Amino acid sequence: MTRNSNLFVCALFEDSPYLVDISEPVPQKYPFASAPKRPVLPGAEEGEIDEKRAAADAKHLTTVAVFSGSGDHIITGTNKGWANIISTKTRESIYSTRITSGCVTYIRLTSSGRNMVINSSDRVLRSIHIPDTLREGVNGNDIKLEVEHKFQDVVNRLLWNHCTFSGNGDYLTATTFKNHDIYIWERSMGSLVKILEGPKEEMGVVEVATSPMIIEMTILTPTDQWHPTRPVVAATGLESGKIFIWATSNPQRWSALAPDFRELEENVEYEEREDEFDIHPKEDVTKRRLHLENEEVDVVTIEPVRGEVEESWTMPVVLDLEDTESEEDTPGPGERRRRSPAADKEKEKEKTVGKGGGRTKKRKMEG
Secondary structure, eight states: OOOOTTEEEEOOTTSOOEEEEOSSSSOEEEEOOOSOOOOOOTTOOTTOOOHHHHHHHTTOOEEEEEEOSSSSEEEEEETTSEEEEEETTTOOEEEEEEOOSSOEEEEEEOTTSSEEEEEETTSOEEEEEOOTTOOTTOOGGGOOOOEEEEEOOTTTOOOEEEEEEOTTSSEEEEEETTOOOEEEEETTTTEEEEEEOOOSSOBOEEEEOOSHHHHHHTTTSOEEEEOSSSSEEEEEBTTTOOEEEEEOOOOOOGGGTOTTOOOOSSOOOOOOOTTSSOOOOHHHHHHHHHHHHTSOOOOSOOOOOTTOOTTOOOOOOOOOGGGOSSSTTOOOTTOOOOOOHHHHHHHHHHHHHHHHHHHHHHHHHHO
8 A cells, every 4th residue: 555645543432543544525434443453253254243242342441542554554552451453454453462451642753663661550661663564455364563672660560651762763752640851771782871861841742753843843843853963952841831952062173173173161362374365376386396307316315214213223225336347346235345256356466565664664774
């Protein structure tokens, strides 16, 4: 079934619930039963129930009704703690299960329609996962609703006024009866995350704010709104009708954007350099670049590296490679220069001459 904006469901006080179609000039009202779908007794035909069970079903009243995420089904709660799933097309109950012993006061679905929370008079909130098998034309035997988590105040045994999910469905919030606190739980773990304390007056209904217009409408009805994307909650008190907002203050840290950013507590007059904001013509910039290209680059001088000790040992490097006779004689890094045989003979000759000169001088001194 495609979504129809002209359909809505209502649960009347001490009367049958109705599915209303306003697409025509005259609205069409279609009632449906509040009694749960009972399993067929052994030996009995389908649709046949005993008098005792029929008398018990007659006492069921629908207290709340909502559409499923796709709009193909209607989920209702009764004053006897039963949850019914009714087909929108046939208006017949296809599945029923008992959730609580008290009266179901409110049912809320997440924006995705995959989870719902049920508030009842037994002071317990129950989150239930809606299976993917809940589609149009599905058999009731293929559906099973199970309680995922229970949320309650074990110490104070508070009664919950209203409950709703956050925008992404990860958190559940609820207002308390005759109390000014707002409780927030994590839905997946079922643990209490935060208790919001504010004005000394009771809060009312809890809704998820899907647009700014809904927050403006909270003046008419006492409600508490949760922003769909931000951690912001807006609540309206029951007594004064004022709107109260809870939000987290996140200080901006500009130093995290760049290391040269400096945070200022107040405005400081900036002193600019003389040529900081000057616009130079392209011709001057080109000439300056060409002039820098003609500068001689010193590739011989070894400058000390930052953080290196000045008296450290360095590998000897021969820089006068022009005096080498051939490529084979070119020494590598850390190697000594190889000498030719002629150079070695000449060196030995110089040593011999030096020794001979010393002997002659000695003889002259003796004479």
